[in-house]
Amino acid sequence: MTVSLDTPAAAAGAAPAPLEKTALETYVAPERPSLVGMSRAGLRDALAGIGVPPAQTKMRAQQLWHWLYVRGARDFDAMTNVSKDLRAVLDRHFTLARPEVVAEQVSTDGTRKWLLRLPGDGTGAAAGRAHEVECVYIPESDRGTLCVSSQVGCTLTCSFCHTGTQRLVRNLTAGEIVGQVLVARDRLGDWPGGTPPTDGIVPTDGGRLVSNIVMMGMGEPLYNFEAVRDALLIVADNEGLGLSKRRITLSTSGVVPMIARAGAEIGVMLAVSLHAVRDDIRDELVPLNRKYPIAALMEACRSYPGLSNARRITFEYVMLKGVNDQLADAKALVKLLKGIPAKINLIPFNPWPGSRYECSDWEQIEAFSEYVFNAGYSSPVRTPRGRDILAACGQLKSATEKLSVRERMALRAMAMTE
Numbered sequence: 001m002t003v004s005l006d007t008p009a010a011a012a013g014a015a016p017a018p019l020e021k022t023a024l025e026t027y028v029a030p031e032r033p034s035l036v037g038m039s040r041a042g043l044r045d046a047l048a049g050i051g052v053p054p055a056q057t058k059m060r061a062q063q064l065w066h067w068l069y070v071r072g073a074r075d076f077d078a079m080t081n082v083s084k085d086l087r088a089v090l091d092r093h094f095t096l097a098r099p100e101v102v103a104e105q106v107s108t109d110g111t112r113k114w115l116l117r118l119p120g121d122g123t124g125a126a127a128g129r130a131h132e133v134e135c136v137y138i139p140e141s142d143r144g145t146l147c148v149s150s151q152v153g154c155t156l157t158c159s160f161c162h163t164g165t166q167r168l169v170r171n172l173t174a175g176e177i178v179g180q181v182l183v184a185r186d187r188l189g190d191w192p193g194g195t196p197p198t199d200g201i202v203p204t205d206g207g208r209l210v211s212n213i214v215m216m217g218m219g220e221p222l223y224n225f226e227a228v229r230d231a232l233l234i235v236a237d238n239e240g241l242g243l244s245k246r247r248i249t250l251s252t253s254g255v256v257p258m259i260a261r262a263g264a265e266i267g268v269m270l271a272v273s274l275h276a277v278r279d280d281i282r283d284e285l286v287p288l289n290r291k292y293p294i295a296a297l298m299e300a301c302r303s304y305p306g307l308s309n310a311r312r313i314t315f316e317y318v319m320l321k322g323v324n325d326q327l328a329d330a331k332a333l334v335k336l337l338k339g340i341p342a343k344i345n346l347i348p349f350n351p352w353p354g355s356r357y358e359c360s361d362w363e364q365i366e367a368f369s370e371y372v373f374n375a376g377y378s379s380p381v382r383t384p385r386g387r388d389i390l391a392a393c394g395q396l397k398s399a400t401e402k403l404s405v406r407e408r409m410a411l412r413a414m415a416m417t418e
Contacts, residue, residue, distance in 0.1 A: 019287045020155050020223075021168040030119055034097040035064060036182060037175025037231060050093050052086070060086070068096065069240030072182065072191035098179035101187065102132060107388050110201025112137040116183060118152070118176055131169055133218050135180045137188070137210070144188075144203045145212040148180045150228050151219025156253055158286050160275070160318055162352040163218050171224040177231035181241060184210050213243060215250045216271070222255035222262060229266050236268070245269070249314065256292040256300045263305030270304055271314040271345075272297065276324050277332040285324075294336070301340055312341040318349050319360035319368070326364075330371040343378045 038046060043061035052060055063082055067073040074096055076087040099116035106112050118131045136147040152169035154161075188202065189195040190209040196202050202209055213235060215221045221228045232248055235241045250262060251271040262270065274297075276282035282289040289297075301313050315337065319325050333344065346369055349359035360368075365381055372379035 018157060019291050021157070023168050023170050025170045027170055027173055032093060032095050034095045034175050036068060036096060036098055037173060037178045037234065039230060039234070040065060046094065050089055065240055069234070069237070072185060098182045099176060101183060104187065106200045110139045112200060114183065114187065116180065133172070135184065135217060137184055139201045139203055141204055143211045144209045145214055146181060146184050146210050147214050147217045148177060149217030149219055150177060150215055150221040150224045154218060155220045155223040156288055158253065160285055160320060160349065160355065160357050162355070171227060172219070174227045174230035174234070177227060178234050181210065181213065181235055211243070211247060213248045220253055220255065221250050222252045222258040225258055225261065232266050232268055246311070251316065253286050253288050254292050254297045255288070256296050259300040259304060267306060269311065269314070271316055272301060274315045275318050277329055277336050281324060298336065298340070307341055309341045312343050314343045314345055316345050316347060318347045319365050320349050321358040321360045323357065325360040325368055327367065327371060330368045334372060334375040334377065337377065344372055346379055346381045348381065
């Protein structure tokens with residue numbers, strides 16, 4: 001089947017879909033904010049604000065850091081090397097809250113998807129409304145990859161992506177981003193002395209269960225740059241969660257002006273959602289391309305700080321039947337990426353309700369991959385994971401829009417009893 005890229009609205013002469021959405025709400029901190037996601041400087045300021053003497057703030061901040069990110073403490077009483085008086089003061093002013101697990105689904109392939117409820121916030125009529133995001137854990141024998149969200153909804157309107165059909169509600173805070181990592185480690189027993197779950201597949205190499213992070217969940221990370229930067233620097237801190245920056249990947253749909261900053265200020269691996277080699281096709285698949293076309297995106301990639309054969313850029317390419325999967329597209333892709341240390345991830349399209357695309361035939365995907373590989377680029381075909389629970393690439397969408405109230409309550413009850 002060949003899919004026409006002309007939508008009914010376009011055919012009728014209507015204005016094209018907007019490139020970007022405007023956030024409907026802004027985050028409002030609760031009366032007792034969580035310490036999760038605060039930088040060391042932020043922790044020192046918080047301690048000073050509750051009367052801890054200046055000579056002690058650095059030491060006390062380091063204690064909190066250790067309990068949060070090495071021990072995984074969920075309440076102040078667990079902090080046995082902090083005085084009871086200080087613990088009581090901390091408890092009056094702060095929490096250690098992370099997102100709440102509303103539902104957990106485990107795929108037949110071991111992939112886990114969590115529906116996470118954020119603390120109530122919002123402004124005006126939305127005050128007190130709790131929002132939800134999704135986070136996905138993908139286990140393999142030698143690693144465990146956590147797919148993390150950066151926004152409630154998504155800024156962009158990519159036509160093949162289920163998440164892109166949602167409204168953009170608001171950006172996540174650094175604490176809500178880091179909190180997803182903490183929740184995953186909580187659920188997996190991935191703290192010292194923890195017990196891994198027995199109802200699914202987990203890595204078996206003896207290492208930590210959450211070993212890799214990909215910013216590929218709900219949202220466009222580079223449209224929430226400061227919070228994403230601050231969160232990933234906490235995740236990569238070697239005195240805490242301690243994930244190597246080479247095990248953290250930030251994926252963008254092509255926010256060109258922010259790519260250099262991401263390399264300079266975060267320094268993690270970069271992935272680019274490319275999906276087409278011609279502007280006319282990419283304009284439809286990734287409408288942001290109308291603002292930052294392919295030539296500008298490629299120039300930003302060539303200039304990415306730290307780019308080398310050891311720090312290649314991953315280009316993500318979803319395989320859409322009759323749209324971008326021909327041998328001519330493969331040849332154009334190789335030509336387009338010439339001179340860029342790169343890896344191409346070919347992604348079989350993951351269907352979702354209402355999508356007008358189909359996945360390319362397997363023979364076509366293999367022929368495309370073979371051509372790219374023979375041209376000197378690694379071109380693995382990403383094995384779809386978690387399709388049965390809508391957890392695969394491009395399928396995430398807050399379950400408040402997918403599950404009935406009865407289903408959500410049942411899943412929540414299951415999560416609370418495990």
